[in-house]
Amino acid sequence: MRFEGDVALVTGAAGGIGAATCARLAAEGARVAVCDIDGAAAAAVAADLGALALELDVRSDESVAAAVAAAEAELGPVTVAVNNAGIAGELFFGQTPPERWDELIAVNLRGVLAVSHVLVGGMRERGRGAIVNVASEAGRVGSQLSVVYSATKAGVIGFTKALARENARHGVRVNAVAPGPVDTAMVRSAGALGEIGERLVAGMVDSTAMRRLGEPDEVAAAIAWLASGEASYVTGETVGVSGGLGMM
Numbered sequence: 001m002r003f004e005g006d007v008a009l010v011t012g013a014a015g016g017i018g019a020a021t022c023a024r025l026a027a028e029g030a031r032v033a034v035c036d037i038d039g040a041a042a043a044a045v046a047a048d049l050g051a052l053a054l055e056l057d058v059r060s061d062e063s064v065a066a067a068v069a070a071a072e073a074e075l076g077p078v079t080v081a082v083n084n085a086g087i088a089g090e091l092f093f094g095q096t097p098p099e100r101w102d103e104l105i106a107v108n109l110r111g112v113l114a115v116s117h118v119l120v121g122g123m124r125e126r127g128r129g130a131i132v133n134v135a136s137e138a139g140r141v142g143s144q145l146s147v148v149y150s151a152t153k154a155g156v157i158g159f160t161k162a163l164a165r166e167n168a169r170h171g172v173r174v175n176a177v178a179p180g181p182v183d184t185a186m187v188r189s190a191g192a193l194g195e196i197g198e199r200l201v202a203g204m205v206d207s208t209a210m211r212r213l214g215e216p217d218e219v220a221a222a223i224a225w226l227a228s229g230e231a232s233y234v235t236g237e238t239v240g241v242s243g244g245l246g247m248m
């Protein structure tokens with residue numbers, strides 16, 4: 001029960017890695033706010049866990065402020081934040097229009113900033129908080145057909161380090177995980193693109209030393225560790241959870 005007394009807010013929590021993270025945190029005693037742009041799917045996840053569901057679009061500062069206010073009114077001050085919401089989906093960089101860059105940056109990078117910005121002040125004041133950002137190995141090694149995605153995830157890693165430095169002496173730890181290919185809707189939607197999609201997924205599997213996709217709970221386990229008191233001397237780190245893809 002590593003999270004007894006904790007209030008956890010997880011974004012992009014309606015499925016995949018986010019839902020698995022909510023399940024772990026709730027099972028270990030946290031009161032959890034399951035936040036997602038898909039409010040109905042968040043409600044289904046929350047109902048199974050006895051958690052709070054909130055509709056949250058990380059692209060909107062108003063939506064972020066409202067969701068955090070609702071979570072804190074219902075559950076108490078947030079002590080654990082997991083910035084997990086993310087999108088993928090690109091062609092080769094030369095074929096990816098600027099509107100798509102903006103969308104990827106808005107969700108994957110600016111969304112992480114927006115949620116952290118609302119929460120970090122209170123965590124500092126209370127001298128207690130853990131933020132875990134879900135980056136990607138793509139942000140460390142670069143991933144073809146995911147050039148802008150890779151840039152956003154590299155940005156998340158840089159943000160994680162800098163925010164960790166600013167807050168380490170105030171009781172707030174900030175870390176990231178860098179998943180490799182994980183069996184979620186994100187990867188399955190790439191596989192659904194027909195032959196090129198199948199080759200893409202096969203290439204992802206081949207890029208791991210273990211030659212397999214990860215399971216959402218294998219990433220959730222690392223997120224939970226980083227968020228817990230067991231990682232009390234760990235901050236600013238990016239932990240690869242990628243079957244040996246990165247080995248940083």
Ligand SMILES: NC(=O)c1ccc[n+]([C@@H]2O[C@H](COP(=O)([O-])OP(=O)(O)OC[C@H]3O[C@@H](n4cnc5c(N)ncnc54)[C@H](O)[C@@H]3O)[C@@H](O)[C@H]2O)c1
Pocket residue numbers: 011012013014015016017018035036037038056057058059084085086087107134135136137178179180181182183184185186187
């Ligand atoms: N699956 C992988 O192979 C993989 C690898 C590396 C990193 N990641 C990262 O893991 C995280 C979770 O992805 P996943 O694989 O579980 O995929 P997923 O598609 O199952 O989950 C992403 C969730 O984010 C939500 N979301 C999208 N836009 C949002 C917004 N504007 N506001 C709030 N929520 C929003 C979606 O509704 C969805 O529930 C993402 O940040 C992704 O980049 C995934």
